[in-house]
Amino acid sequence: MDSVAIFIIQESHLPCPATLYLMQIGSLTIENPFVLAPLAGYTDLAFRLLCREYGAGLCYSEMISAHGLVYQQQNTLDMIRTDPTERPVAMQLFGTEPEIMGQAAAILSKQPIDLIDINMGCPVKKVIKKGSGAALLRTPIIAERIIKEVVKNSRVPVTVKTRTGWNHQQIIAEDFAKMVEEAGASAITLHARTWTDGFSGQVDWEMIKKVKEKVAIPVIGNGDLLCHDDGLAMLKQTGCDAVMIGRASLGAPWIFSAKVNPLPSMHFRLKALSRHLELIAQLFQTDRILAKTKNHAGKYFKGMPGSSGMRQKIYETKTFQELRDLIAAVKTP
Numbered sequence: 001m002d003s004v005a006i007f008i009i010q011e012s013h014l015p016c017p018a019t020l021y022l023m024q025i026g027s028l029t030i031e032n033p034f035v036l037a038p039l040a041g042y043t044d045l046a047f048r049l050l051c052r053e054y055g056a057g058l059c060y061s062e063m064i065s066a067h068g069l070v071y072q073q074q075n076t077l078d079m080i081r082t083d084p085t086e087r088p089v090a091m092q093l094f095g096t097e098p099e100i101m102g103q104a105a106a107i108l109s110k111q112p113i114d115l116i117d118i119n120m121g122c123p124v125k126k127v128i129k130k131g132s133g134a135a136l137l138r139t140p141i142i143a144e145r146i147i148k149e150v151v152k153n154s155r156v157p158v159t160v161k162t163r164t165g166w167n168h169q170q171i172i173a174e175d176f177a178k179m180v181e182e183a184g185a186s187a188i189t190l191h192a193r194t195w196t197d198g199f200s201g202q203v204d205w206e207m208i209k210k211v212k213e214k215v216a217i218p219v220i221g222n223g224d225l226l227c228h229d230d231g232l233a234m235l236k237q238t239g240c241d242a243v244m245i246g247r248a249s250l251g252a253p254w255i256f257s258a259k260v261n262p263l264p265s266m267h268f269r270l271k272a273l274s275r276h277l278e279l280i281a282q283l284f285q286t287d288r289i290l291a292k293t294k295n296h297a298g299k300y301f302k303g304m305p306g307s308s309g310m311r312q313k314i315y316e317t318k319t320f321q322e323l324r325d326l327i328a329a330v331k332t333p
């Protein structure tokens with residue numbers, strides 16, 4: 001399916017007015033080209049719902065082990081929980097055996113989801129050692145078999161998230177993207193760094209542009225976008241179809257919407273955090289995920305006066321209710 005990016009500017013029905021664009025990934029239409037990245041430990045159902053409420057056009061789940069799904073491990077099954085109100089949603093698989101990846105895609109296909117993404121970019125040693133994530137950049141033949149197997153077993157369009165290459169001597173993004181397209185994927189996300197870069201070093205916008213010129217499927221650009229304007233600049237300069245934001249969305253789910261002050265008031269932040277805590281309370285056994293919740297909560301105060309004192313108080317809370325009471329008691333001017 002060819003990439004169709006129609007640019008329409010209009011007001012959003014969402015709480016924060018956004019500039020809306022339409023992007024087509026296979027049969028799926030995305031109404032805002034700002035999408036939430038997969039972030040292990042963060043992009044659970046509550047955070048995805050929050051980001052959608054603040055205007056994200058599409059949200060990606062944390063990476064989900066194909067092996068864990070096929071062997072019905074409870075912690076993996078918990079991760080595929082979804083809700084119709086969060087759609088469109090992409091669930092991301094990682095693994096290295098094409099057959100297992102295909103079986104996992106069939107299981108995921110029974111969920112009410114919109115895309116299955118394949119992780120071909122994760123740099124973490126534990127993942128690399130087993131030949132999955134970014135290691136697949138070194139074994140494109142296996143990567144190709146995985147994509148074909150997942151496409152064959154999937155009810156929804158399949159996308160791939162990857163990096164520019166293994167290291168700076170082996171930048172292969174253009175050829176890899178062509179392979180991804182020919183194997184049947186409907187879009188590709190490029191975190192424009194190599195495996196050896198990890199999360200530092202310059203993000204290669206030029207490579208996003210080259211990949212966009214090389215393939216007909218939509219290209220999603222990713223890496224170090226710190227505010228909405230950064231995303232708009234990447235869209236304009238590289239011609240990519242959408243931009244993916246990861247770390248900068250933590251404690252700042254409004255980043256997906258235009259016209260929100262990039263440094264919003266404390267009142268605005270607390271409203272978002274309170275909503276986040278409300279969603280967590282509705283969806284999870286709150287005290288089981290207290291550490292993770294505190295981690296999220298601390299990020300809403302980033303850059304504000306007194307933020308380190310506030311973070312300290314957050315980390316000292318012993319229960320979810322204590323955390324909620326602490327946040328409810330914060331006075332704003």
Ligand SMILES: Cc1cc2nc3c(=O)[nH]c(=O)nc-3n(C[C@H](O)[C@H](O)[C@H](O)COP(=O)(O)O)c2cc1C
Nearest residue numbers: 037038039040062063119191223224225245246247
């Ligand atoms: C804590 C953390 C967890 C991540 N988890 C995943 C993951 O599960 N799957 C994936 O493809 N990338 C993962 N990434 C990479 C991000 O999706 C993204 O490509 C990277 O952070 C660059 O984007 P950013 O600068 O906007 O954060 C993770 C990154 C971080 C920092």
